[in-house]
Amino acid sequence: MIVMARERRLAEVFVEVADSLIDDFDVIDLLQRLSARCVELLDVAAAGIMLADAHGELQTIAASDEHTHLLELFALQHDQGPCVECYRSGAARSNIDLTGPEAAAAWPSFAPRARATGYLTTHAVPLRLRHRVVGALNLFQTGPVPLGDDDIALAQALADVATITILQQRTLEQAYVDKSQVEHALASRVRIEQVKGILAERWNSGVDEAFAAFRAYARAHHLRLADFASRIIDGSFDTATIPGPRPAAREPRD
Amino acid sequence: MAERSQVISDGMADLLRSLRLEDGGGDAPAAACARALGAAGVAVSVLVGEDRVAELLWSHPAASERFENLQFTVGEGPGPDALRAGVPVVEPDLDRVRPERWPALLPGARELGVHGVCCFPLGVGAIRLGVLTVLCDEKRHFSDQQFDDAQALAAALTCAVLNGGLTGAPSTPGALPGPVGLNRAAVHQATGMISVQLGVPLAEALLRLRAHAYGSGLDIGEVAAEVVTRTLRFDDDGTGPNSPDRGKG
Numbered sequence: 001m002i003v004m005a006r007e008r009r010l011a012e013v014f015v016e017v018a019d020s021l022i023d024d025f026d027v028i029d030l031l032q033r034l035s036a037r038c039v040e041l042l043d044v045a046a047a048g049i050m051l052a053d054a055h056g057e058l059q060t061i062a063a064s065d066e067h068t069h070l071l072e073l074f075a076l077q078h079d080q081g082p083c084v085e086c087y088r089s090g091a092a093r094s095n096i097d098l099t100g101p102e103a104a105a106a107w108p109s110f111a112p113r114a115r116a117t118g119y120l121t122t123h124a125v126p127l128r129l130r131h132r133v134v135g136a137l138n139l140f141q142t143g144p145v146p147l148g149d150d151d152i153a154l155a156q157a158l159a160d161v162a163t164i165t166i167l168q169q170r171t172l173e174q175a176y177v178d179k180s181q182v183e184h185a186l187a188s189r190v191r192i193e194q195v196k197g198i199l200a201e202r203w204n205s206g207v208d209e210a211f212a213a214f215r216a217y218a219r220a221h222h223l224r225l226a227d228f229a230s231r232i233i234d235g236s237f238d239t240a241t242i243p244g245p246r247p248a249a250r251e252p253r254d
Numbered sequence: 255m256a257e258r259s260q261v262i263s264d265g266m267a268d269l270l271r272s273l274r275l276e277d278g279g280g281d282a283p284a285a286a287c288a289r290a291l292g293a294a295g296v297a298v299s300v301l302v303g304e305d306r307v308a309e310l311l312w313s314h315p316a317a318s319e320r321f322e323n324l325q326f327t328v329g330e331g332p333g334p335d336a337l338r339a340g341v342p343v344v345e346p347d348l349d350r351v352r353p354e355r356w357p358a359l360l361p362g363a364r365e366l367g368v369h370g371v372c373c374f375p376l377g378v379g380a381i382r383l384g385v386l387t388v389l390c391d392e393k394r395h396f397s398d399q400q401f402d403d404a405q406a407l408a409a410a411l412t413c414a415v416l417n418g419g420l421t422g423a424p425s426t427p428g429a430l431p432g433p434v435g436l437n438r439a440a441v442h443q444a445t446g447m448i449s450v451q452l453g454v455p456l457a458e459a460l461l462r463l464r465a466h467a468y469g470s471g472l473d474i475g476e477v478a479a480e481v482v483t484r485t486l487r488f489d490d491d492g493t494g495p496n497s498p499d500r501g502k503g
Binding site: 054055072179194195199200201202230233 | 341343344378379380398402409444447
């Protein structure tokens with residue numbers, strides 16, 4: 001019964017993504033939704049999608065929740081962690097025990113940090129297109145219950161959808177290399193981090209709250225996150241019209 | 255199994271070690287870049303002034319300069335597109351480009367004997383600093399290795415321009431390759447916050463952040479985290495120890 005419900009939900013996710021790909025879509029927004037779906041469909045507490053930049057270093061592109069502690073945990077994996085190994089080998093790593101001595105020895109800064117954040121188990125699944133690996137999907141669990149083979153297969157299916165999402169994005173002339181698409185996605189991600197800082201400072205709020213307000217406004221007004229961020233940065237959008245974060249700002253504007 | 259070329263070529267690595275943006279030798283750096291990339295030509299333009307006009311910094315050979323001038327004149331082309339979108343525009347074979355995409359540019363490029371053009375924006379996120387233009391020869395092919403090398407070069411040039419190499423301000427010796435992988439979210443968030451605190455563009459905010467980290471011998475990620483958690487602010491009166499101008503402004 002539960003399995004049926006999940007399959008139906010999974011089918012909906014694929015339809016949702018397929019629908020989004022028809023339009024000129026926002027890659028960050030779609031990947032964020034996909035990360036949230038991973039949490040919903042698999043028994044995991046957090047999910048993140050990482051892409052390799054031009055130097056082969058993994059960068060966070062989207063996460064199931066945008067809390068800074070989680071983003072920093074992903075960021076630690078630019079040089080060590082299961083995602084790095086998954087990206088280098090192209091093979092999935094599942095059910096890694098973060099409390100065990102092996103994890104501690106293999107990833108001396110990542111493993112303790114993940115444990116301190118409350119995660120006991122992690123999984124890394126490659127984002128693969130034919131022979132090319134462009135990044136990895138990272139899953140975290142707060143409990144010790146392992147993911148079964150079916151779950152891992154589903155995680156791989158979701159990772160494949162993420163890969164298609166990234167590489168389907170329209171570049172200026174469609175024609176050339178998917179590397180540009182990866183770079184474009186990463187540049188969009190950096191822009192969003194920059195605008196988080198701008199809004200947090202204007203609202204005198206934390207960056208997480210600033211992002212929540214930013215995203216809520218974008219959703220309500222059907223704005224693409226990356227475009228919206230650009231308009232805020234270049235000053236063509238008056239941020240006073242965005243409702244600030246709840247416990248906000250004694251002085252919302254300077 | 256993974257066919258990823260994540261390593262830049264030896265030639266590009268050598269170049270990045272030796273390249274100095276402020277080198278006096280005219281267009282010699284452009285010639286070296288063209289050689290390292292195996293390209294027909296290279297030009298680097300940086301955005302200057304209030305209007306952010308693309309100003310040619312150096313180029314080699316003459317066709318590169320003429321192509322930059324052509325793009326500037328007609329106001330369209332891969333360079334302006336790369337700058338606008340912040341994404342590489344890779345067209346190694348201009349004959350395969352739809353004529354209506356750059357109607358004014360394409361005939362002019364053909365007259366100049368330019369076969370293909372690949373443009374890489376210089377910048378970090380919303381920070382746009384300039385563009386690296388690579389002219390391709392009649393082989394009309396741009397390999398993965400060339401793409402990776404050009405990306406590495408663009409990242410190094412970005413650092414150099416951020417270091418003030420353009421204005422002749424003192425840059426750190428050997429600073430060119432620099433911290434290209436600013437891979438922590440906090441660095442970009444702090445950049446946004448500092449830009450509001452100081453009322454300066456993002457590029458200058460990032461420079462202030464890096465200068466503070468460098469000057470205090472701290473990791474840039476740690477300094478950024480202090481900014482994000484609001485234990486460190488940059489809205490001093492401009493005369494503080496963090497000011498790059500040492501109190502003049």
